[in-house]
Structures are given as C-alpha cells and as structure tokens.
Amino acid sequence: MTIHHLAENNSVLNTFIAELRDVTTQKDRLRFRRNIERIGEVLGYELSKTLKFSEKEVNTPLGTSKINLPEENVVICSILRAGIPLHNGLLNYFDKAENSFISAYRHHPNNDEEFEILVEYIASPSLEGKTLILADPMMATGRSFVNVLKALERLGKPEKIHLVSVIGAQEGIDYVSEHFPENSTLWIATVDKQLDERGYIVPGLGDAGDLAYGSK
Ligand code: URA
Numbered sequence: 001m002t003i004h005h006l007a008e009n010n011s012v013l014n015t016f017i018a019e020l021r022d023v024t025t026q027k028d029r030l031r032f033r034r035n036i037e038r039i040g041e042v043l044g045y046e047l048s049k050t051l052k053f054s055e056k057e058v059n060t061p062l063g064t065s066k067i068n069l070p071e072e073n074v075v076i077c078s079i080l081r082a083g084i085p086l087h088n089g090l091l092n093y094f095d096k097a098e099n100s101f102i103s104a105y106r107h108h109p110n111n112d113e114e115f116e117i118l119v120e121y122i123a124s125p126s127l128e129g130k131t132l133i134l135a136d137p138m139m140a141t142g143r144s145f146v147n148v149l150k151a152l153e154r155l156g157k158p159e160k161i162h163l164v165s166v167i168g169a170q171e172g173i174d175y176v177s178e179h180f181p182e183n184s185t186l187w188i189a190t191v192d193k194q195l196d197e198r199g200y201i202v203p204g205l206g207d208a209g210d211l212a213y214g215s216k
Pocket residue numbers: 082138140199200201202204205206207208209
C-alpha cells in the first residue's frame with residue numbers, strides 16, 4: 001500500500017486538525033463537521049492528481065479550450081456515521097461520483113474493553129472496475145476498514161482503492177496495509193503513536209461520531 005501522510009509539511013491542514021483535537025473548539029459541532037469536511041476536500045484534491053485524465057475540448061464564448069478532465073468512475077463509500085462529513089468533503093470535489101454507505105460499529109460482547117466490528121447496512125452501486133474511495137476519519141485498529149472491504153466484496157472488484165482518513169494510529173495503518181490489495185493508496189492527514197486499552201487513538205481527538213453528531 002502506498003501511504004501519503006499529508007500533514008507532515010506545514011499547511012492549513014494543521015489548522016483544521018488542531019481545531020478538531022482541541023477540547024475548546026471541538027465543542028462546536030458544526031465547526032467540527034466542517035473541519036472534517038475541509039480535510040476531505042484537501043485529501044480529495046491531492047488524490048485527484050493520481051487519477052487518469054483525458055483531454056477534452058470546451059467551447060468558451062471566444063473560442064475553444066483543451067483541458068484534461070478525470071475519466072475514472074469514482075465511488076465514494078463512507079463508513080457510518082463518522083465518515084459522513086469526510087464523504088461530503090470528497091463529494092464537493094468529485095461531482096460525478098457514485099455514492100455508497102456502509103455501517104460499521106464496535107460491539108462489546110462481554111461488556112468489557114474487547115470488541116468486534118459489526119457491519120450491518122450496505123447501500124452501494126456495483127464496484128466492478130471502478131475507483132473506490134473509502135472514507136473513515138479515525139483509523140484506530142484498522143479493523144473497520146478491513147471488515148468493510150470484506151463486506152463490499154460481493155459488489156464486484158474495484159480497479160483501484162483509495163482510503164481516506166484524518167487521524168490514524170500506526171498499528172491500524174500496519175493492519176490495513178497487510179489486508180488491502182498492494183495497489184491501494186492511503187491518504188491520511190496525520191498519524192498518532194498509540195491506541196489506549198479501549199482502542200481509541202492517543203492523543204487523537206476522542207469519538208469523532210459523537211463530536212460530529214452528539215453522543216449515542
Ligand atoms: N473512533 C473514534 O472516533 N476515535 C478513536 O480514537 C478511535 C475510533
């Protein structure tokens with residue numbers, strides 16, 4: 001898997017990430033969602049540079065202009081519910097993308113810290129031969145991405161997979177790298193060192209779904 005770690009250089013991306021992490025600014029749910037959306041836009045823009053383009057001609061009022069336009073059939077798939085603001089950011093930049101939604105949540109069978117990831121809901125077009133963009137803002141253990149990939153198998157084989165995330169833990173990135181096809185690409189804003197005993201990213205930002213939409 002190729003990994004693009006986008007916040008390693010100074011850029012406005014760091015402002016968005018700082019506001020997401022900061023307990024004082026993250027209380028503003030609208031701003032929290034908008035910052036994730038803005039990160040989706042930046043990552044989507046970077047990702048777009050790797051797509052196949054072909055030359056098209058457009059008529060202007062004064063003549064014609066040749067321009068390269070993307071030609072891949074993109075499907076954006078977000079993992080509910082925290083993936084929705086990231087999905088919106090990506091969709092702002094991929095106007096013609098098809099859309100796919102899949103649920104994945106942590107189930108604690110023994111009411112302790114151990115959990116499994118359950119995937120229950122899928123609404124998706126066929127993925128056969130398409131460019132799949134999988135969006136989840138928090139890449140903690142990596143198991144949501146991997147279970148979702150398994151659940152999507154019945155919808156056909158995408159030609160290329162891009163994973164888009166905001167904050168990852170190295171452990172999750174290693175797990176995903178082991179299980180995704182080699183030609184997949186990860187676009188991630190920033191990577192933190194560790195997970196706590198509950199599988200939350202430290203320092204991370206807390207629960208992205210709760211911060212975006214309120215606690216369950
Ligand atoms: N999901 C979150 O929202 N936060 C984490 O730290 C890990 C998973």
